[in-house]
Amino acid sequence: xxxxxxxxxxxxxxxxxxxxxxxxxxxxxxxxxxxxxxxxxxxxxxxxxxxxxxxxxxxxxxxxxxxxxxxxxxxxxxxxxxxxxxxxxxxxxxxxxxxx
Numbered sequence: 001x002x003x004x005x006x007x008x009x010x011x012x013x014x015x016x017x018x019x020x021x022x023x024x025x026x027x028x029x030x031x032x033x034x035x036x037x038x039x040x041x042x043x044x045x046x047x048x049x050x051x052x053x054x055x056x057x058x059x060x061x062x063x064x065x066x067x068x069x070x071x072x073x074x075x076x077x078x079x080x081x082x083x084x085x086x087x088x089x090x091x092x093x094x095x096x097x098x099x100x
Contacts, residue, residue: 029061030068037084038077045087054088 027035036057040050072078 037081041080051087055092
């Protein structure tokens with residue numbers, strides 16, 4: 001089980017981007033990415049929607065990877081993060097190949 005606390009991670013805010021424009025402040029995409037990966041891992045990634053959510057976040061937001069990996073290492077959830085990223089990249093590739 002990860003030692004990630006939603007209260008502490010939720011205090012970090014960032015700018016949410018819509019249509020490639022910074023629009024509103026909210027949970028930083030780096031923290032949201034980790035939370036999505038933790039959630040999917042907790043439930044064994046049984047729903048494709050959870051993988052698609054991670055893939056869409058990666059596609060639509062600017063991610064500070066140093067922040068993502070340092071937070072994941074600090075909270076001891078880097079394996080769950082890497083699994084979520086691997087699944088999302090696989091999903092994105094198959095979706096991309098079908099679309100184009």
